[in-house]
Amino acid sequence: MLFDDTVLSKEHSHKIGLVRRQYSGSAHGIIKGIGVVSRVCFNPGTSGFRLIDYRIFNPGEDGKTRIDPVTDMLKNSTRHLCRRSKKRYLRTVEQFHREDKQITGLECCQCRLSRSQRNHIASAALT
Numbered sequence: 001m002l003f004d005d006t007v008l009s010k011e012h013s014h015k016i017g018l019v020r021r022q023y024s025g026s027a028h029g030i031i032k033g034i035g036v037v038s039r040v041c042f043n044p045g046t047s048g049f050r051l052i053d054y055r056i057f058n059p060g061e062d063g064k065t066r067i068d069p070v071t072d073m074l075k076n077s078t079r080h081l082c083r084r085s086k087k088r089y090l091r092t093v094e095q096f097h098r099e100d101k102q103i104t105g106l107e108c109c110q111c112r113l114s115r116s117q118r119n120h121i122a123s124a125a126l127t
Helices: 068-075 090-104 114-126
Strands: 002-009 020-024 029-043 048-057
Touching: 002 020, 002 090, 029 068, 029 114, 048 068, 048 114, 090 114
Parallel strands: none
Antiparallel strands: 002 029, 020 029, 029 048
């Protein structure tokens, strides 16, 4: 089981809900975007990933730190079992997020309301 965070880039947004300035590792700097913390299961036999759970990181609205979504997901982790692996799969997790953004159109929503952004992220995660 892996936990990772990603930033959905909204560089050209001015009034889109949930957007804030935050650090992005792939951009190597601070960008405007929506933070998503996800729990991913990795199957070393097939080298495949499966998204199990995600949380939108928005400290301005819910007052949580970046580690709080991870602890919330850990509380629910007894229902989902994954194999443990001793290797680090950082590069492949980043590739998973990049492909997820490209295939599902996760960053393409231009709706302004935060509820609309949440609905778009949820529907993209289901596909």
